[in-house]
Amino acid sequence: MAKTILTVDDSPSIRQMVSFTLKGAGYSVTEAVDGQDGLDKARAGNFNLIFTDQNMPRLDGLSLIKQLRGLPQYRSVPILMLTTESSDTMKSQGRAAGATGWLVKPFDPQKLLEVVRKVIG
């Protein structure tokens, strides 16, 4: 059965691009339009991996990660930030919030897939 990935981003262009890349590699992908939508969908599902943007309406990426890490089913699931933010300060905050890794946009689809394979196979 295909591994499941939730991608959380307020930009439809980015969601399309991430979904296209991941679906092409055989993963099952669910999209969420902001942090709150991501949290709701994560609670309702049981994803193997979550990608999240940082700057989003309602709930930002770091807050989403903190909330997800408080849920028993997402305590150890890989959560990757995929964002335009590239400062070391933000990366440190991501790490402290419980992010598994940090990918800076624009992303290379091949590198994205390499990371996905590394963290969930």
Place this chain on the structure above:
Amino acid sequence: MQQRFEEVLAPNLYYDRNFDMDAVKILPGEYYVSTRELLMVTVLGSCVGACIRDRISGIGGINHFMLPDDKRDEDSRFGRSMRYGDYAMEILINQLLKLGARRAHLEAKVFGGGNVLPGFKNHVVGERNARFVMDYLATEGVPVVAKDLLGNHPRKVYFFPATGRVLVKKLRSLHNDTIIERELSYSETLRQSRVEGDVELFS
């Protein structure tokens, strides 16, 4: 290893005597955002500039970019060029959201994409940039309330984000090649740069 190219916040702030207000000059590869009354000025040749603002709060910003010319992916929607364009637009929108703009209140005015670079092959550069910015904003659901794209002349754009007003001056005669040289230099930098972000896995 190739250097990564990043869009940067325009550093050129000055006082504009004609308009009697603070202003900022945006060069290729730069953007600017502000919550206050500020004039944003840029000169576009084949590059495009998007003036985006929250129509309720008046928080606004502008960018100035072109797609990297990459024959490997042509105009594939998910190719290197388009991914770079997405990034150039997203970084502007993200900065607006950080200042308090609401995504649902955003509107855009877009300019540029002229046929101004020398050379037979370059006639499509502006058209490609113009098509990209319109497609991107349509996908993002940001309404384009005014546009002045394509044509054969560079444009000087004055954007007043607080009101949304834009003045466009078509530069029918150029005193020097500065605009073209800047765009060619930007295009070459993009061509030689890595336009993918870093990846870091935390141990």
